[in-house]
Amino acid sequence: MKISNIAAPFRKTALLAASATALTAAVTASADEHTLTIGMSFQELNNEYFVTMQEALESAAESMGAEVITTDARHDVSKQVSDVEDMIQRGIDILLLNPADSVGVETAVLAAKEAGVTTVAIDAQANGPVDGFVGSKNYDAGYKACEYLAQQLDGEGQVALLDGIPVVPILQRIDGCTAALDEHDGIEIVTTQNGRQERTHAMTVTENIIQANPELDGLFSVNDIGSLGALIAIEASGQDIKLVSVDGHPEAVAEIQKADSPFIATSAQYPADMVRVGLGLAMAKYWGAETAPAEIPIDVELIDRDKAADFSW
Numbered sequence: 001m002k003i004s005n006i007a008a009p010f011r012k013t014a015l016l017a018a019s020a021t022a023l024t025a026a027v028t029a030s031a032d033e034h035t036l037t038i039g040m041s042f043q044e045l046n047n048e049y050f051v052t053m054q055e056a057l058e059s060a061a062e063s064m065g066a067e068v069i070t071t072d073a074r075h076d077v078s079k080q081v082s083d084v085e086d087m088i089q090r091g092i093d094i095l096l097l098n099p100a101d102s103v104g105v106e107t108a109v110l111a112a113k114e115a116g117v118t119t120v121a122i123d124a125q126a127n128g129p130v131d132g133f134v135g136s137k138n139y140d141a142g143y144k145a146c147e148y149l150a151q152q153l154d155g156e157g158q159v160a161l162l163d164g165i166p167v168v169p170i171l172q173r174i175d176g177c178t179a180a181l182d183e184h185d186g187i188e189i190v191t192t193q194n195g196r197q198e199r200t201h202a203m204t205v206t207e208n209i210i211q212a213n214p215e216l217d218g219l220f221s222v223n224d225i226g227s228l229g230a231l232i233a234i235e236a237s238g239q240d241i242k243l244v245s246v247d248g249h250p251e252a253v254a255e256i257q258k259a260d261s262p263f264i265a266t267s268a269q270y271p272a273d274m275v276r277v278g279l280g281l282a283m284a285k286y287w288g289a290e291t292a293p294a295e296i297p298i299d300v301e302l303i304d305r306d307k308a309a310d311f312s313w
């Protein structure tokens with residue numbers, strides 16, 4: 001490896017650290033003149049992944065002396081648009097937007113732009129004139145999980161996919177998974193169905209998939225909450241069906257640690273880091289940093305049985 005390739009990450013890390021320090025100082029210095037108000041609209045808060053993100057945001061904002069307003073769209077994009085419009089009326093300076101629907105949320109993005117609010121999409125892309133995006137490498141997440149699944153199946157067998165809500169990360173996870181499975185001639189994708197990323201619904205969908213495909217060998221879910229519902233159906237069937245997913249949710253990690261569990265791996269995300277980096281990018285844009293990137297991808301890590309005991313958000 002070239003020395004320049006090694007040095008680049010260190011230069012980037014140093015730059016980000018220096019920028020964060022400068023931004024925090026700037027916020028502190030201006031606290032007497034104006035209290036920075038940060039709004040974050042979540043697609044849902046009935047999921048520990050997003051609760052972890054919320055807690056990290058509140059902690060970061062407190063350290064800066066900023067005010068935080070958070071809302072829960074409950075997977076309803078119409079509610080999310082209304083929530084954002086309400087936050088704009090309340091005078092937010094920065095909007096961190098976690099879309100319930102990448103296309104449908106554009107109305108909210110346009111409203112924020114018109115009001116002069118700095119907007120950064122978090123976890124999922126949003127249509128419209130956002131100032132930046134921070135999210136996981138979702139294609140990699142799907143690819144890593146399904147490559148591991150294919151390896152555990154020795155490159156042969158029938159696999160089903162559970163997808164979810166209409167946001168770009170979910171599509172990317174399915175694309176990554178499909179690409180990994182397509183590299184194995186002995187793997188057949190028998191169906192792709194919408195588990196809605198919900199435990200109960202994913203359980204019902206998985207029950208139907210197993211009934212329709214009695215020779216099923218593996219299943220990929222786009223998120224851990226859905227996979228936990230799928231796990232109930234798999235265990236009830238008594239069949240040997242291996243399960244992989246995306247997120248790193250504590251319940252999923254606990255299941256993966258069990259030696260006899262069908263749940264064998266998840267591509268873990270880092271929600272706390274994601275929102276911290278997103279806030280840092282939003283601050284840079286808010287303070288007029290012209291060289292701040294438009295997008296910042298966050299790495300994912302495959303957590304299998306060997307790694308599960310040492311992993312947490």
